[in-house]
Amino acid sequence: MRTTTVQIVMVSHVNGSNRLFGGQLMQWIDVTAAVEARRHAFSDVTTAAVDALEFLAPVFLNDLLVLQAEVTWTGKTSIEVRVETFREHLNGERVLVNRAYFLFVAVDNHGKPREVEPFVPRGPVQLREWDNAITRREHRLKMREEMNALAQLKNEQAFAKLKQNHDADEY
Ligand SMILES: CC(C)(COP(=O)(O)OP(=O)(O)OC[C@H]1O[C@@H](n2cnc3c(N)ncnc32)[C@H](O)[C@@H]1OP(=O)(O)O)[C@@H](O)C(=O)NCCC(=O)NCCS
Numbered sequence: 427m428r429t430t431t432v433q434i435v436m437v438s439h440v441n442g443s444n445r446l447f448g449g450q451l452m453q454w455i456d457v458t459a460a461v462e463a464r465r466h467a468f469s470d471v472t473t474a475a476v477d478a479l480e481f482l483a484p485v486f487l488n489d490l491l492v493l494q495a496e497v498t499w500t501g502k503t504s505i506e507v508r509v510e511t512f513r514e515h516l517n518g519e520r521v522l523v524n525r526a527y528f529l530f531v532a533v534d535n536h537g538k539p540r541e542v543e544p545f546v547p548r549g550p551v552q553l554r555e556w557d558n559a560i561t562r563r564e565h566r567l568k569m570r571e572e573m574n575a576l577a578q579l580k581n582e583q584a585f586a587k588l589k590q591n592h593d594a595d596e597y
Contacts, residue, residue: 494510
C-alpha cells in the first residue's frame with residue numbers, strides 16, 4: 427500500500443525568507459505517515475518515535491510538495507513507515523527534499539497497544555528496508571532505555587535535594 431498527499435506551500439507556511447518551516451513539513455509528514463499506518467493496522471495508531479528525519483533540500487513559497495508514505499516494517503504492535511517528500515516542478519520532474527521514518531503503535535479503544543498483521547516485504551528494495559528497519563528499531567530501543575535511565579537519575583537527584591532541604595528546615 428502507499429499513501430500520497432499533496433500540499434502547496436502558502437504564505438502561512440513560510441518564514442521571512444519564504445522558506446518552508448521545518449515544523450510545518452513535519453506535521454504534513456506525520457499525518458501522511460499516520461494514514462498509511464492506520465490503513466495497515468485497521469485501527470487507530472499513535473506516534474511512538476520519529477527519527478532519521480533528513481532535510482535534503484530547501485522548499486519555498488508556492489512549491490508543490492508530494493508526500494509518499496509506505497510501511498517498511500512491522501513488529502507485534504508497532505509499524506514503521508517511511509515518508510519521502512518530493513518537490514514537483516511544473517514539468518512534472520520531482521526532487522527528493524525530505525526522507526523520514528516514523529514508528530507508530532496500533533492502539534485499541536482504550537489506547538492500549540494491539541497486534542497488527544505482519545507486513546511481508548517483497549523485492550530487493552523492501553527487503554533491504556526491512557533489514558535497515560531492524561537496525562533502526564534496536565537503536566530506538568537503546569535510546570529509550572538510556573532516556574529512561576537518565577530520567578530516573580534526575581528524579582533520584584531531585585528527591586535527594588528535596589529531602590536535604592526538608593531535613594535542613596527541621597533544624
Ligand atoms: C507508544 C505507546 C502506546 C507505547 O506504549 P507502551 O505501554 O510503552 O507499550 P510497549 O512497551 O508494549 O510498546 C509497544 C510497541 O511499541 C514499541 N515502542 C514503544 N516505544 C518505542 C520507541 N521509543 N522506539 C521503538 N519502539 C518503541 C515497542 O517495542 C513495542 O513494539 P512491538 O509490540 O512491535 O514489539 C505509549 O508509550 C504512548 O502512548 N506514548 C505516547 C504516544 C503519543 O501520545 N504520541 C503522540 C505524540 S504527541
